Amino acid sequence: MQFEQSPHRRRNPLTGQWVLVSPHRNNRPWLGASEKAQVKDSKRYDESCPLCPNNERANGVSNPDFKQTFVFKNDFGAINDMPADVINEQDTDELFVAQSARGECRVVCYSPNHDETLPEMSVAAIEAVVDCWQEQFTELSQDYACVHIFENKGQIMGCSQPHPHGQIWAHDYHSTEIATKNVHLKAYLDKHQSNLLGDYVAKELIAKDRVIIDNPHWLVVVPFWAAWPFETLVVAKDDVTNMSQLTSEQKQCLAKTLQELTIRYDNVFNCSFPYSMGWHNAPSDLDDDSHWRLHGHFYPPLLRSATVKKHMVGYEMLAESQRDLTAEKAADILRGVSDIHYAKETS
């Protein structure tokens, strides 16, 4: 294999998109922008935070005195459950296709503690988050075909509230990513009579060089086709297609997996590692979803340090994603760091 020596492309079988890999370019000097390093909040409770227990939010409502997770309707949601009909005069024209979007946006506070991000939480506290995701998914997937559970962590990822939280956007349409994946997963099943992500798990376990965490129920890899420098894929090893199917054991194991993964992330540059992460569940309106497998994506932007990120700009926007570090090298780094959080290391 010449992966470390030479520019090449790799194909993402979930989306059909390619990524350009330029391992030799890793050494170029960086003279561009540096970001502000994320300043971690150190207060357990912040009286001015709209996500802390008992505090008032912008809409005048006060949060309860919650002890674990707390979910509320996003006061500025991008979608709502009573959209007006979009009457598009040009609707019959395929150059001007529009449709109304019905849905709900919610915020999930991970815990009452203002200063505890996932890697700093106990496994039990993370388990409460996973339980909450499951409840929310189960409820919302009754009404909506597509339930997106995700987190933007860090200001650099557009997160506007430091209190650790995620979001849920549920809606009556298949989002572009889900629709695309549905096609690719289905085509693979039809061709091979086996599950794409199931086969992928088996093969990564043999190849080993991209694996970060492997336990009875979950596999974490830097996928062969990763676009972001330290992107990872969290895949269920069991045949589950959505969150509602997870057993207590699978959830507990997931909590441990997420704790270890996010600790490893923080340890790469000894900082609160920013990312966007989210879950891809089978859409709930499929007659048969056996081509699906529950999985999550972590898309972290950092490249070289706590302040130098990968810019997905010109070429990436107009052509395709590009990376310098190979997936195998990134996996090496993530495996190489400690699984004890840098802030807790006894020195």
Added chain:
Amino acid sequence: MQFEQSPHRRRNPLTGQWVLVSPHRNNRPWLGASEKAQVKDSKRYDESCPLCPNNERANGVSNPDFKQTFVFKNDFGAINDMPADVINEQDTDELFVAQSARGECRVVCYSPNHDETLPEMSVAAIEAVVDCWQEQFTELSQDYACVHIFENKGQIMGCSQPHPHGQIWAHDYHSTEIATKNVHLKAYLDKHQSNLLGDYVAKELIAKDRVIIDNPHWLVVVPFWAAWPFETLVVAKDDVTNMSQLTSEQKQCLAKTLQELTIRYDNVFNCSFPYSMGWHNAPSDLDDDSHWRLHGHFYPPLLRSATVKKHMVGYEMLAESQRDLTAEKAADILRGVSDIHYAKETS
């Protein structure tokens, strides 16, 4: 039409991707990150700039005493013209598809002047840039199927050198965007026996509400399916499929168009407006490229001010692009600002 009242989705016919539009969300308060406003260089010549005339670059080579544009090979190119073969042991497996990438990366200095971005250059100087693009395209498309000409402007867009310049990445493969567009453009021609972008131009000229600039050879619109707040599409009104076909008159008209468009951008927030922009030409290895039409995209990140940008993060990465401002509103704003650069307004 209820576009201004209610959440809806619109479909991009060039890629098949959808964008979620949430006009009601425009009023939410912003508490998140603010970016450093771009500090404009005010020196005409900077002795420490590797892109100024006569200066030495990192590789020890000195730039000539250029008077208009100047092109050189990118010293840290993501692709090169002698890649080793990628020997992928798992190559026959559709989950691990890789291929070597052969190509060239070049840098195009727009002018000798360190302090002159496109909106500050004369039409004649911009014409020299367009001529240069044409020469480069004509040369490189002999060797490579796909020639990407683009510019990242501003530190926020990952631009590491303030001296106004663009880039060219040419390669022997169809990038993901080009491959996707090729499929959609071809399908439209097969179905309608007419050119997708030709039809789109005609319809936008009737609708008028998304048009920014309309002249004999070029149309600039905020496309119906725009993802970025102030995204625009620059389309050739004539039947040209790539840059090499442009006549002097079309090029001169393009220079004027680009000057006006970039001046309008700078005037939106009275700042040097960051963006990634680039050209989509028909790939040069097609037997028949009549389904293509030369066009350019401007993807500017700013949303509310010189320092608050749109973050394409969690939902956008995991589901689909989302915007608050409608395309029609954005077009209104771009039409409403002056076409004289704010720094040159006599007050």
